[in-house]
Amino acid sequence: MYGIAVHGGAGTLPRAELDPDLEKRYRAGLAAALEAGGAILEGGGASLDAVERAVVVLEDDPLFNAGRGAVFTFEGRHELDAAIMDGSTLEAGAVCGVRHVANPVALARAVMAHGEYVLLSGAGAEEFALGRGFSLVPNEHFRTEERWRQLEKLRRGDPRVSPLTISHVGTVGAVACDRHGRLAAATSTGGMTGKRYNRIGDSPLIGAGTYADDRSCAVSATGHGEMFIRAAVAHDVCARVRFGGRSLEQAVREVVFEELAALRAQGGLIAVDRAGRIVMEFNSEGMFRASLTAAGEPQIAIYRAP
Amino acid sequence: MYGIAVHGGAGTLPRAELDPDLEKRYRAGLAAALEAGGAILEGGGASLDAVERAVVVLEDDPLFNAGRGAVFTFEGRHELDAAIMDGSTLEAGAVCGVRHVANPVALARAVMAHGEYVLLSGAGAEEFALGRGFSLVPNEHFRTEERWRQLEKLRRGDPRVSPLTISHVGTVGAVACDRHGRLAAATSTGGMTGKRYNRIGDSPLIGAGTYADDRSCAVSATGHGEMFIRAAVAHDVCARVRFGGRSLEQAVREVVFEELAALRAQGGLIAVDRAGRIVMEFNSEGMFRASLTAAGEPQIAIYRAP
Numbered sequence: 001m002y003g004i005a006v007h008g009g010a011g012t013l014p015r016a017e018l019d020p021d022l023e024k025r026y027r028a029g030l031a032a033a034l035e036a037g038g039a040i041l042e043g044g045g046a047s048l049d050a051v052e053r054a055v056v057v058l059e060d061d062p063l064f065n066a067g068r069g070a071v072f073t074f075e076g077r078h079e080l081d082a083a084i085m086d087g088s089t090l091e092a093g094a095v096c097g098v099r100h101v102a103n104p105v106a107l108a109r110a111v112m113a114h115g116e117y118v119l120l121s122g123a124g125a126e127e128f129a130l131g132r133g134f135s136l137v138p139n140e141h142f143r144t145e146e147r148w149r150q151l152e153k154l155r156r157g158d159p160r161v162s163p164l165t166i167s168h169v170g171t172v173g174a175v176a177c178d179r180h181g182r183l184a185a186a187t188s189t190g191g192m193t194g195k196r197y198n199r200i201g202d203s204p205l206i207g208a209g210t211y212a213d214d215r216s217c218a219v220s221a222t223g224h225g226e227m228f229i230r231a232a233v234a235h236d237v238c239a240r241v242r243f244g245g246r247s248l249e250q251a252v253r254e255v256v257f258e259e260l261a262a263l264r265a266q267g268g269l270i271a272v273d274r275a276g277r278i279v280m281e282f283n284s285e286g287m288f289r290a291s292l293t294a295a296g297e298p299q300i301a302i303y304r305a306p
Numbered sequence: 307m308y309g310i311a312v313h314g315g316a317g318t319l320p321r322a323e324l325d326p327d328l329e330k331r332y333r334a335g336l337a338a339a340l341e342a343g344g345a346i347l348e349g350g351g352a353s354l355d356a357v358e359r360a361v362v363v364l365e366d367d368p369l370f371n372a373g374r375g376a377v378f379t380f381e382g383r384h385e386l387d388a389a390i391m392d393g394s395t396l397e398a399g400a401v402c403g404v405r406h407v408a409n410p411v412a413l414a415r416a417v418m419a420h421g422e423y424v425l426l427s428g429a430g431a432e433e434f435a436l437g438r439g440f441s442l443v444p445n446e447h448f449r450t451e452e453r454w455r456q457l458e459k460l461r462r463g464d465p466r467v468s469p470l471t472i473s474h475v476g477t478v479g480a481v482a483c484d485r486h487g488r489l490a491a492a493t494s495t496g497g498m499t500g501k502r503y504n505r506i507g508d509s510p511l512i513g514a515g516t517y518a519d520d521r522s523c524a525v526s527a528t529g530h531g532e533m534f535i536r537a538a539v540a541h542d543v544c545a546r547v548r549f550g551g552r553s554l555e556q557a558v559r560e561v562v563f564e565e566l567a568a569l570r571a572q573g574g575l576i577a578v579d580r581a582g583r584i585v586m587e588f589n590s591e592g593m594f595r596a597s598l599t600a601a602g603e604p605q606i607a608i609y610r611a612p
Contacts, residue, residue: 092535119505122403205511
C-alpha cells in the first residue's frame with residue numbers, strides 16, 4: 001500500500017473566473033505532479049523522494065504560486081519559501097526568502113541532508129545553495145504576466161483584489177506514504193501577493209505549514225499563512241491523532257472547521273497516514289488537489305463537487 | 307493568583323567554570339527580570355506585558371545570549387531572533403535575523419500589534435521597525451568580549467568549544483499567567499555561536515520555541531534549536547495537555563525526557579498554566595531559571611539542586 005496527495009493552493013479562483021481551458025491546465029498540472037510522485041512510490045521508492053519530486057513539478061508549472069509563477073512582493077520581487085520533512089526520522093529542512101533558486105523544495109531537501117541546520121533564510125540560504133552545487137537563476141525566472149497584473153491591481157487598490165484574495169493563494173504541497181509505511185511532507189510557496197518586510201508565511205515553518213511524523217500523519221497546508229502559524233496547523237493535526245485518539249479525518253476536520261474557522265482563516269490541508277489513508281479538506285471555495293493510492297485511480301478536484 | 311517564570315538558557319556553564327561571583331551576577335540578572343515582570347502581574351497588568359518586560363531586561367543584560375551579549379555568527383556579526391504570543395487570542399509576532407534593533411522582543415510585539423504579519427525577517431523587519439518608531443543601533447551594540455572570545459575559540463577549532471557547547475546556549479524567555487488567567491510567552495536569542503547561512507533557530511518560530519494558548523499552557527524553550535524545531539516542542543507540550551489529558555508537569559517531562567532525548571537534544575523549557583502552576587524542566591546540566599507566584603517567594607536556580 002502507498003498513497004500520495006498534492007495540492008496547488010486553497011482557495012482557488014471564484015468558480016465563475018475559472019474557464020474550462022484554464023481548469024484543464026490546472027488539472028493537468030496537478031496530474032503531472034501526482035504522476036511524478038506516484039511513479040516513485042509505485043517503484044518502491046521513498047515518500048521523501050516522492051513529495052520532493054511532486055513539488056518540483058508544481059514549482060516548475062507557472063500556474064501555481066511556487067517557483068516559476070510565484071506571486072510578487074510589494075516591491076515587485078519574488079521571495080520563495082519551502083520546507084520538507086521526513087516522518088521516520090523527524091528530520092526537516094526549510095528555506096525562506098530565497099530569490100535565486102529555481103526549486104526551493106530541492107534546496108530545503110539539501111538543508112535537511114546537510115543536517116546541521118533546519119531553516120536558512122535569504123542570502124545565507126543562497127550562499128549555502130552555491131556550496132551544494134545549486135545554480136542560481138535571476139529573480140525574473142519566476143515572473144509571469146498574470147502575477148504582475150495581480151500586483152498592479154493590488155497597488156491600485158482594486159477592491160476585488162486583496163493580499164488574501166483567493167486567487168493569490170496558490171501554495172503547493174505534497175504528502176506521501178511509501179510501501180515501507182514511511183511518511184513525508186513538503187510545501188513550497190511564493191507567499192502572499194504584495195507581501196512586505198521580508199514576511200515569512202507558514203509554508204517553511206515546521207509545525208505550521210508542514211509536518212510529518214510516522215507516529216501520526218504527514219500534513220501540508222495552504223491558506224492564510226499568518227493564521228496557520230498561530231494555530232500551528234500541521235503539528236496540531238498530528239497531535240490530535242497521536243494524543244487525542246482522533247481518526248485522521250476527524251483531526252483534519254477539527255482543525256479546518258473549528259480552529260481555523262475560529263480565527264476566520266481560509267484555507268485547507270492534505271494529510272496521509274501510515275495506512276495510506278488520505279484526507280483533503282478546506283473551508284474555502286475550493287482547493288486544487290489530487291490523490292492516488294496503490295489501490296485506485298487518480299482523483300483530481302478543485303471545488304467541493306469535483 | 308498569578309505566576310511568572312523566566313529562563314536564561316540551558317544548559318549553563320559546566321559547574322566548575324561558574325565561579326561564585328559570576329553565579330551571583332547570573333542570579334541577579336534573573337531576579338531583575340522576574341521582578342520587572344512580576345511587578346506588572348502584581349499590579350493587575352497583562353501577562354503579555356509581563357513577559358515582554360522580563361525578556362527586555364534579559365536582552366539588556368550582557369550575560370545572556372539575547373540582545374546585548376548575543377553570540378557572534380561565523381562572520382562575526384550578531385543576528386537576533388525573538389517571538390511573543392498571547393494565549394487569549396493566539397495572536398503572535400516574531401522577528402528573525404535582526405541586526406540593528408536593541409530589543410527584538412519589543413519589535414516582535416510591534417509585529418503582533420500591527421496584525422498583518424506574524425514573522426518578519428532581516429532587513430525587512432528593520433524597515434518595519436523604522437516605520438513603527440524604533441531607533442536602529444549599530445550591530446556593535448550587541449558585542450561583548452566574552453562572546454568574541456567564544457567565536458575565536460570556535461574558529462580555531464578548540465575541541466572544548468562547539469556551536470552546541472552549553473555555555474553558548476543562553477537564549478532567554480518568559481511565560482506568565484496574569485490575575486485574569488491570561489497566558490503569554492516570549493523568547494529572544496542571538497542563536498548559536500558561529501551560525502552560518504542566516505540560520506534561524508526555534509526561538510522565533512511559533513510552536514517550536516514559543517507558544518501560548520489559554521486552553522492549555524504557555525511555553526518558552528531553550529536548547530539545541532534545530533531539534534526543538536523538529537519536535538515542535540512548545541506546541542507539543544500544549545497539545546499533550548489539551549488533547550492528551552496530561553498534567554502540565556507530565557506533558558513537560560514527556561517532551562524533555564522522551565521526545566528531546568530521542569533526538570539527543572539538550573535543553574529545557576518553562577511552562578505555566580491558567581492556575582498559575584509553573585513547571586521548569588531540562589535534560590542538560592542546568593538551566594538558568596527563576597519563578598514567582600502570588601503566593602510565594604521568588605525561586606532562582608541554575609543546577610538541579612539549587
